[in-house]
Amino acid sequence: MSLDETDRRILRHYLAEPDLPRAVLAERSGVTPATLWRRIEALRAAGVLQGLHAVVDWRKLGYEVEVSLRFSLDKTNPRAFDEFISAARNVPEVIGIETFLGRVDVRLNVIARDMAHYQEVYRTRILALPHIAELDALMLISTLKDGEGLPL
Amino acid sequence: MIDLDDIDRAMLRALVRDGGISAGELGRRLGLSQPAAWRRQKRLEEAGILKGLRLEVDRTALGFGVTVFLGVKLAAKGLVSLEDFERAVTAIPEVQVVQHVLGLFDYRLRVVARDIADFERVLRRRIMTLPGVGNVEANVLLTEERRSGPIG
Numbered sequence: 001m002s003l004d005e006t007d008r009r010i011l012r013h014y015l016a017e018p019d020l021p022r023a024v025l026a027e028r029s030g031v032t033p034a035t036l037w038r039r040i041e042a043l044r045a046a047g048v049l050q051g052l053h054a055v056v057d058w059r060k061l062g063y064e065v066e067v068s069l070r071f072s073l074d075k076t077n078p079r080a081f082d083e084f085i086s087a088a089r090n091v092p093e094v095i096g097i098e099t100f101l102g103r104v105d106v107r108l109n110v111i112a113r114d115m116a117h118y119q120e121v122y123r124t125r126i127l128a129l130p131h132i133a134e135l136d137a138l139m140l141i142s143t144l145k146d147g148e149g150l151p152l
Numbered sequence: 153m154i155d156l157d158d159i160d161r162a163m164l165r166a167l168v169r170d171g172g173i174s175a176g177e178l179g180r181r182l183g184l185s186q187p188a189a190w191r192r193q194k195r196l197e198e199a200g201i202l203k204g205l206r207l208e209v210d211r212t213a214l215g216f217g218v219t220v221f222l223g224v225k226l227a228a229k230g231l232v233s234l235e236d237f238e239r240a241v242t243a244i245p246e247v248q249v250v251q252h253v254l255g256l257f258d259y260r261l262r263v264v265a266r267d268i269a270d271f272e273r274v275l276r277r278r279i280m281t282l283p284g285v286g287n288v289e290a291n292v293l294l295t296e297e298r299r300s301g302p303i304g
Contacts, residue, residue: 001213011214018207050208054167057203058301062153068253068260095301100221102291107221111301138223138255144242148207150216150264151245 001046006031008152010039011048015149018052058095063111065118066140070104073131080131081105091125154199159184161303163192164201168300171205211264218265219293222279223257227286236283246274257289 003011010029013020020028026036043049058066073080081099088094088108096109110126112118126135156164162182166173179189196202211219226233234252241261242250249262263279265271279288 003214011209015207015209018205046213048210048213050210052171053169053206053208053298054164054171054202055204055206056164056168056301056303057200060153060200060203061156061303063302068251089299092302095299097297097299098221099294099296100291101294103289104221104291107291136256138253138257138260141252141254143249143251144238145247145250147248148209149245149248150209150211150214152214 001043001048003048006035007039007043010036011043011150012152014040015152016147018148058111062113064114065112067110067112067118068138068140069108069110069126070136070138071106071108071129071132072103072134073105074133075105077131083130084132087129091121091129093121093125154195154201156201156303160192160196163189164196164303165300167193167202168303215266216264217267218271220263220265220271221291221293222259222261222263222275223289223291224259224261224279224282224285225256225287226258226284228284233284237285240282241279244274244278246278257287262293 006029010025010031013025013028022036023033026033029036031039040049071084073084084106085097085099088097091110093110093112094108095111096107098107099105100107108126110118110121112121159182163178166178166181175190175193176186178184178193179186182189184192193202211217226237237259238250238252241247241259246263246265247261248264249260251260252258253260261279263271263274265274275288275290279285
């Protein structure tokens with residue numbers, strides 16, 4: 001799908017603030033609500049817009065600790081990635097799984113109610129995951145920016 | 153912190169999957185009237201548990217084929233250097249995520265670029281010129297998967 005300047009303008013505003021009411025989004029993008037609706041439907045049909053998801057604030061649900069665990073896996077085993085990832089999916093405290101090309105193979109985003117709970121998850125669930133060669137942890141202090149904005 | 157019942161958790165799961173769903177449809181799925189579903193959703197929003205929406209797009213279709221996570225270590229510490237760094241890094245349009253972390257690095261960044269050559273340009277011109285920047289480690293994102301976490 002080729003995008004024109006109007007599509008790009010709509011996407012820029014929509015990505016920056018997905019919560020905006022449609023009427024406001026139309027106004028900011030300089031189009032009528034009918035045009036906005038048509039453009040968004042076309043972007044969705046083309047698979048450019050893939051979905052809208054609610055974001056849960058885990059701290060507000062009592063999960064005070066968030067840790068980014070970065071693994072390198074034992075690559076001599078061809079099943080290492082698949083087995084590691086499917087085991088990680090069974091850990092409820094894992095809220096994100098990413099794979100990489102680089103020094104890090106897989107990153108797990110793990111939440112816990114407090115440090116005691118984190119320690120329990122880490123020792124009983126994380127260290128039990130298969131094919132871990134190395135891991136390090138980055139503990140989240142604060143998130144300063146978190147968006148899907150693109151320099152369109 | 154508010155207590156959640158099974159219906160609240162089911163509502164969170166449904167909204168994480170599809171944040172654009174109407175209160176009427178939400179109610180039908182959860183066996184609630186439309187006003188009852190709306191009231192529950194409002195309560196979750198007012199408690200800050202639902203903190204907004206995230207728009208998922210096909211970044212590659214929009215011309216951003218490369219996403220890289222950077223671990224950044226600051227060369228100089230102290231409050232002034234943190235603030236200078238944070239102000240400058242959050243203003244870069246290619247930087248979608250900035251997190252202050254504790255561990256091997258001081259910051260985690262998610263950077264989008266059109267291709268590897270474009271990433272190199274962003275890295276050299278925007279990241280390596282940030283005030284106080286020290287060691288940088290790059291890992292290219294291959295796949296990402298968000299999990300519903302402990303509400304799942």
